[in-house]
Amino acid sequence: MANLKCNVGGIQAPNPFWLASAPPTDKIYNVERAFEAGWGGVVWKTLGMDPPIVNVSSRYGAVHYNGQRLMGLNNLELITDRPLEVNLKEIKQVKKNWQDRAVVVSLMVPCEEKDWKYIMRKIEDTGCDGVELNFGCPHGMSERGMGAAVGQVPEYIEMVTHWVKDCSDLPCIVKLTPNVTDIRKAANAAKNGGGDAVSLINTINSIVSVDLDQMAPEPTIDGKGSHGGYCGPAVKPIALHMVTEIAKDPDTNNLPISAIGGISNWRDATEFMAMGASGVQVCTAAMHFGFKIVDDMIDGLNTWMDDKGYENIDDFRGMAIPNVTDYQYLNLNYDVKARIDESTCISCGLCHISCEDGSHQAIRVIKENGVKSFEVIDDNCVGCNLCMLACPVPNCITMERVDSAKEYQNWTTHPNNPMRIIEN
Amino acid sequence: MVTNIDVRSGRLSKEDITKNFADVHPPLSPGNALVESNRCYFCHDAPCVEACPTAIDIPNFIRKISTGNLKGSAKDILTQNIMGGMCARVCPTESLCEGACVRHTGENQPVRIGELQRYATDWFLETGETFFERGKSTNKRVAVIGGGPAGLSCAHKLAIFGHEVVVFESREKLSGLNEYGIAAYKTVDNFAQREVEFILNIGGIEIRNNKSLGKDFQLKNLQDEFDAVFLSIGLGNVNSLGLKGASMNGVYDAVEKISELRQSKNLADLPIGRRIVVIGGGSTAIDIAVQTKKLGAEDVTLAYRRGPKQMKATWKEIEFAQNNGVRIKYWVSPKSLHSENGHVSGIEFDCTELDSDGKTFFTGDVRFMEADVVYKAIGQLLEDDFDSEFENIKIEKGKIAVNSKLETSIPLVWAGGDCINSGEDLTVQAVEDGKQAAIAINEKLTNIK
Ligand SMILES: Cc1cc2nc3c(=O)[nH]c(=O)nc-3n(C[C@H](O)[C@H](O)[C@H](O)COP(=O)(O)OP(=O)(O)OC[C@H]3O[C@@H](n4cnc5c(N)ncnc54)[C@H](O)[C@@H]3O)c2cc1C
Ligand SMILES: Cc1cc2nc3c(=O)[nH]c(=O)nc-3n(C[C@H](O)[C@H](O)[C@H](O)COP(=O)(O)O)c2cc1C
Ligand code: SF4
Numbered sequence: 001m002a003n004l005k006c007n008v009g010g011i012q013a014p015n016p017f018w019l020a021s022a023p024p025t026d027k028i029y030n031v032e033r034a035f036e037a038g039w040g041g042v043v044w045k046t047l048g049m050d051p052p053i054v055n056v057s058s059r060y061g062a063v064h065y066n067g068q069r070l071m072g073l074n075n076l077e078l079i080t081d082r083p084l085e086v087n088l089k090e091i092k093q094v095k096k097n098w099q100d101r102a103v104v105v106s107l108m109v110p111c112e113e114k115d116w117k118y119i120m121r122k123i124e125d126t127g128c129d130g131v132e133l134n135f136g137c138p139h140g141m142s143e144r145g146m147g148a149a150v151g152q153v154p155e156y157i158e159m160v161t162h163w164v165k166d167c168s169d170l171p172c173i174v175k176l177t178p179n180v181t182d183i184r185k186a187a188n189a190a191k192n193g194g195g196d197a198v199s200l201i202n203t204i205n206s207i208v209s210v211d212l213d214q215m216a217p218e219p220t221i222d223g224k225g226s227h228g229g230y231c232g233p234a235v236k237p238i239a240l241h242m243v244t245e246i247a248k249d250p251d252t253n254n255l256p257i258s259a260i261g262g263i264s265n266w267r268d269a270t271e272f273m274a275m276g277a278s279g280v281q282v283c284t285a286a287m288h289f290g291f292k293i294v295d296d297m298i299d300g301l302n303t304w305m306d307d308k309g310y311e312n313i314d315d316f317r318g319m320a321i322p323n324v325t326d327y328q329y330l331n332l333n334y335d336v337k338a339r340i341d342e343s344t345c346i347s348c349g350l351c352h353i354s355c356e357d358g359s360h361q362a363i364r365v366i367k368e369n370g371v372k373s374f375e376v377i378d379d380n381c382v383g384c385n386l387c388m389l390a391c392p393v394p395n396c397i398t399m400e401r402v403d404s405a406k407e408y409q410n411w412t413t414h415p416n417n418p419m420r421i422i423e424n
Numbered sequence: 425m426v427t428n429i430d431v432r433s434g435r436l437s438k439e440d441i442t443k444n445f446a447d448v449h450p451p452l453s454p455g456n457a458l459v460e461s462n463r464c465y466f467c468h469d470a471p472c473v474e475a476c477p478t479a480i481d482i483p484n485f486i487r488k489i490s491t492g493n494l495k496g497s498a499k500d501i502l503t504q505n506i507m508g509g510m511c512a513r514v515c516p517t518e519s520l521c522e523g524a525c526v527r528h529t530g531e532n533q534p535v536r537i538g539e540l541q542r543y544a545t546d547w548f549l550e551t552g553e554t555f556f557e558r559g560k561s562t563n564k565r566v567a568v569i570g571g572g573p574a575g576l577s578c579a580h581k582l583a584i585f586g587h588e589v590v591v592f593e594s595r596e597k598l599s600g601l602n603e604y605g606i607a608a609y610k611t612v613d614n615f616a617q618r619e620v621e622f623i624l625n626i627g628g629i630e631i632r633n634n635k636s637l638g639k640d641f642q643l644k645n646l647q648d649e650f651d652a653v654f655l656s657i658g659l660g661n662v663n664s665l666g667l668k669g670a671s672m673n674g675v676y677d678a679v680e681k682i683s684e685l686r687q688s689k690n691l692a693d694l695p696i697g698r699r700i701v702v703i704g705g706g707s708t709a710i711d712i713a714v715q716t717k718k719l720g721a722e723d724v725t726l727a728y729r730r731g732p733k734q735m736k737a738t739w740k741e742i743e744f745a746q747n748n749g750v751r752i753k754y755w756v757s758p759k760s761l762h763s764e765n766g767h768v769s770g771i772e773f774d775c776t777e778l779d780s781d782g783k784t785f786f787t788g789d790v791r792f793m794e795a796d797v798v799y800k801a802i803g804q805l806l807e808d809d810f811d812s813e814f815e816n817i818k819i820e821k822g823k824i825a826v827n828s829k830l831e832t833s834i835p836l837v838w839a840g841g842d843c844i845n846s847g848e849d850l851t852v853q854a855v856e857d858g859k860q861a862a863i864a865i866n867e868k869l870t871n872i873k
Contacts, residue, residue, distance in 0.1 A: 068462065265491035289466045295484060300493035394455040 002305035003312050004298065006040065006279040009197030009256040010171040011130045013102035013279065015040035016313060017269065017297045020260050020281035021106035021132060021175075024291070026080055028090035032097065037291035038298055041102025043173075043199075043281060046079035046134045047087050048146075049109050049119070053078045061208040061218040063234060072234035073284045074208040076219060076226060079108050079134070084122070091126040104173065108134040108146050111156065116163045123170070130171035133164060133195075135186075136178075136202025148202070151177035154189035161193025173258055176200040176242075178235075183242040187252045198246065199258035199281060201239045203229025232284035236262030240275060247276030248321050265293070266300030276318040328411040335403035336383035338363070338376045344396045347372045351387035351397060359386045378402075429767050430698040431674065431796050435720025441691045444718035448609045448744075449513075449539055457543045461490035464535045467526055472537060475524035477847055477856045478505035482521060486540055498548030499555050501541055506580045506859075507573055509549060509619050510602055511852045512542035513610050516707070518740040520852070549622055558628045559586030564869045567592060567650040569637045572600020573851045574656035574841025576623050577858030578865075583628040585866040590650070591629060594636035600658055601842075602851060604683040607711040608691075609718070643837070651872075652865045655824060655832070655839040656858060659849070660807030665703070665800050669761045674768035678702065678712040678801035685715060697796030700724040701771055703758055704801030706736040712799045713750045724750045725793060729757040729776055730784055756791055757784070761798070770794045806843055821845055829864040830857060838865055 006016035018041035019025045019034055026045035034042060055078055063072035080087060095103045105128045109115040123131055135151030142149035150156040157174065164172050174190035176183060178201035190198050205227050209218045217225030239261025246252045259277035263269050264285040272280050285293055310316045340351065340363075352363045352374055362380035366373045388397040412421050436444070452460065464486040472482045481500050488497035501508035517523070517538040525534035564587045568575045571593035579589045597603050602616040624631070635641065637657065646653055662677050664670060674697070688694055700721045702713045705728035717724045726745065728735055731754045735742065746752065756773035763769055775789035806823050818825040818833035823845045830838045830846075840846065840857025847853040 265487075266493060267491055289487075290468055292484065293466075293487070296488050296491055296493055296496060299496035299499070300488065300491055303493060303495045392455075394453075394458070 002302050002310060004040075004301060004305075006313055007256075008102075008258045008278045009130070009173055009195075011041070011102050011104060011173075011197075013040035014100055015298055016273065016277075016279035016301075017294050018042060018102060018104075018258070018279060018281045019286055019291075020283040021046050021134065022283040022287070023077070024283065024286045027082070027087075028094055031090075031094050031103075034286075034291045034294075035094075035098050035101050038294045039101070039291065040279070041104065041129075043104045043106050043132050044087065044091055044128075046106040046108050047084060047119070047123075048079045048107075049115060050084050052081045052083055055081050056221050058219040058221050061228065062232075063208055065234075070232055070284065070288050072206075072208065072230055073232040073287070074206050074219075074228040074230050075203065076221075076228045079106075084119075088122055088126055091128055095127045095129075102130075103128045104130045104132050106132040106134050106175070111145055111150060111160065113163045116160060117167045120164060120168045120170075124168055128170070130173060130196070131164065131168075132173040132175050132199060133160060134175050134202070135160070136175045136200075148177040148179055151175075151186060151202075152180055154185045157186055157189040158193040161190055161195045165194035171196045173197045173199050175202055175260075177202050178238060178242055178261075179205050184245050184249045184252060187246040187249070187255060191252055191255050195255075197256035197258055197278070198252075199260055200242055200246075201235065201261045203231045204235055204238065206230035231261065232288075233262045233264055236268060240272060243272055243277055244275045244321070244324055247318060248324055253321075266297045266304065269297060270301055270304060271320075273313060273317050274320040275324075276321055278313075278317065330410060331408045332411060332414055333403055333406040333409050335401070335406070336385075336399040337378050337381045337402050338383070338387050339398050339400045340374050340376060340387075341396050341398070342373060344393050345374065346393055346396075347374075348392060349374075350390045350392065354386050354390040359384050363387060427764050427767075428794075429674070429764055429769060429796050431695050433693050433695045435696050436692065438690075438692050441719065445609050445612070445691060447612045449542075451546060452536075452539050452543045457489055457540060460536050460540055461486050463527065464490075465526060471524040471526065472521040475520050476505075477520070477850070477852045478511070478859070480504040480508065480541070482537055485544060486535065486537070489540055489544055494544055494547045495551075497544040501545055502548070502555060505852065505855050506577055506623055507602075507619060507851065507855045508541055509545040509622075510573070510606075510611065510616065511855065512538050512545055513615065514602075514606050515850065515852050516738050516741065519738050549618065554622070554625055556580070556584055556626050558583050558626050561588070561628075562586040562869065564588065564651045565590065565649060566652045566654065566865060566869075567646045568654045568656060570594075570600065570656040570658060570841070570843075571598040571631065572656055572658050572841060572854060573602060574658075574843075574854035574858040574861075575600070575654065576620065577855040578654045578656065578840065578862045579629045579858075580623050580626060581859050581862030582865065583626045585862065587628075587651075587866070587869065589629045590632060592632050592635040592637060592641070594634065594639075596633060598631065598633075600854075604686055605679060605708075606686075606851075607682075607715060608686055609715075643834075647836075651836070651869055653837045654858070654861050654865065655837065655843060656841045656854070657807070658842045659804035661805040662800070663803045663805060665758060665802065667758055667761055669763060669768075670800075672761065672763055672768055673766055674763075674796065675761065675798045675800070678704070678708050678799040679804060681799060682708070682712055682715065685719075691719060694719060696721050698722045699794050699796050700799065701793050701795040701797075702726045702799045702801055703771075704728065704799075704803075705730070705734070706801065706803070707738075707741055708804075709799075709801035710737045710741045710745045710750075712801055714745050714748045716797075716799075717749050726750055726752045727756050727758070727771075727773060727793070728752065728754050730778070731755060753791075753793075757786070759790060762792075768795060768798050771798055804842070804849075829867075830861040831864065836868070 004015040021043040025042040061074040065071040174195040176186045207217045243259045257277045259272035260281040263282050269280045355363045362377045364375045391397045466483045485497040485500040521537045522534040528534035568579050568591045571591045582589050598620045599616045696719045713724050713726045755776045759772045759774045773791045774786040776784045824839045838861040840861045841854035842849045
């Protein structure tokens, strides 16, 4: 059995699977059931100043993809709509009952130092393990100068983080919005402000669908809609990229990361940790299937680590980062060609037509006595993978490396590059 | 004298027989397993779990297949049901988990739970690993009588608790009807024995083969050597047809013949009648009918004394039999056997109907069917005449009586499987009984100091 303990910017937990700040973490009733199910930590639903905000009814929209529900979820929900004192009391109780789990409190108050000082004093009293500064919420709060409105301006991130760190010793995670052009700037600001870790991503600005009868975006609230925050499996690639950017940037590569975005199972989580995350947070998957999914996460990660011989998360954490490089350093002489396994081919023709119409006309159809077979024209195949990706039969099309004799060459020295480095 | 009777071996070529007795449900491919596992909705408080006698956490094991966590998946299955591999092959899922699946209710297309269960357990058994460790020795000894599903399940769980187990088994091989009863095409490639090996791997289970309770030893002899006894002897007797000549040549007990078939080295050598009549309406009747058809019988008729609604075989079994060319004749009750030179040649039936109270009555019509072989598959009975000690054990509705903890009327003697009235006579129920009895035995033994 591997050791799944994690440490995110000084916050310890028995495993790296935490629930992200959202409805699953908005009250003691949920959080205690989540802990019973095995979650290693929670980030409490974002607290703000009283009086509490007011939420709309009809809050979520979704993208269902080809029969699978909730590939993407969009929400118009704000921060907690319960009074501050109620939340604080419950947080204190939870921490008392669950000392080994991470209890982190998410915060969002107006961009005033006195407000942050005020709330931090209250938070310290709960005995929680740390705070998460919600600079990410893309809707509702940014219009009031909070959430993404702070998160999109690196100077503000740095300033607020400073305020918090100046008045408290609690570990401080800065939650970033993906609705920026360069996530590294935001991460660097968090670091300069004294933040102990960053978490990302919060939700992405989105309109998921339009009701063509009401002629309004969905979810529709009395005939109108608004942009919401997008999350769920669909956003994982975006989150993974942003995490990688921060993990690999020399300015921020030592900054602990709590990865969020589309994580639904142990494998997703492990990929983020391979890209440097110290732990992960989950929202949509828990909202869709319930707290029990953590069983597979713990069990799957454990098994995988045992199989690979990793004893601790740090044994493999960040191991994929050195293999993320810039395009110009990729080996241009590496060459692969499609190979079709005739014994498993079902003759659907998708490899042919995807290559024919969408790539390089490298798969020929041969029809003999009414039987179709498919043949790769090596001279035309550029090794793009499209046919393999389109083929519905697993492992029927594979890519074979064919450049055995050629030496490594990248763009920096390539003859076609007018600015190539010329060695002499 | 010319006779019409036609019973012989070699009706089909070896190749045809091999084809006919191939796996009825070939294993899912990885691609199929992925698609199928993603069809599961991961229901909360799922009806399939409730419908499984061993309460396997079905949504969880299926989710783990979808995430590529096959080991975790197999663990979820096998910790609840140590014969998860066999059950995946033989459970009538249409009346258990799959019958309860919300996608069955909603769209008549349940998730193929059985096949997914097989996918995960086959993968795991192939690794040669185990999740189970023998518990620290308690120095308590338990005798398990009968090494079928109930007995092996009980023995395995007792070993986990750290008790020493001795299994007394009257036959040559372990695993009871898994080895000697289940239809051959449901459990190919010697799976029953491979599973036995997997189960016994835990250690701490001694096997005494060819030892019959009542013949080789008595219940009372066990009390000195053992702290507790678990009876899992199945049903050793069969109902009698109650007709004159029922022991003539050509009239056979289906269970016995299936056992011969299962143990046969070369199926083509088995003598098979040209025209077969099977009497009965349960899964044993279906199994003997289909297997004789697959061995080359020309006409196989399953004769049942009531209608499809009353038949014990599931709709899927009936459909399966019909797809395999078995004719099902409802509303006929055996009246008399006809013979030629001491060998059965046909059977006469009374036609039946239901009266308004739901009772069967004879209409007065009779039917005659020619038959070279008649198989009776009209139910099994407890063998209760093998041990004088059994006079003391309470019997209820023809089976050993037990309380809610599966303890019999004799102190420190438990029972489970087909020999008690726990649920349906199914492998999965026997496994559950064995597991529950082990839990009860452990509770009792740890309280006795
Ligand atoms: C033909 C047939 C087909 C079936 N098909 C299916 C199916 O497809 N799916 C399904 O779920 N169920 C099926 N069943 C039912 C299933 O096989 C039984 O419910 C299950 O095997 C019961 O397990 P058990 O351990 O109680 O009894 P058994 O499997 O009968 O095992 C009892 C064991 O005890 C031994 N024994 C008996 N007497 C003594 C004694 N005096 N001393 C020592 N040992 C003794 C026997 O040799 C045997 O090994 C079928 C049954 C039959 C007859
Ligand atoms: C309904 C809903 C409410 C949310 N509320 C908050 C919040 O109050 N504070 C916060 O920091 N993030 C909030 N989030 C964002 C999540 O914490 C998380 O960053 C995001 O959903 C991405 O993770 P996922 O793909 O696992 O859902 C909310 C998300 C959803 C769906
Ligand atoms: S999920 Fe619960 S709160 Fe939301 S609409 Fe359904 S019943 Fe209402």
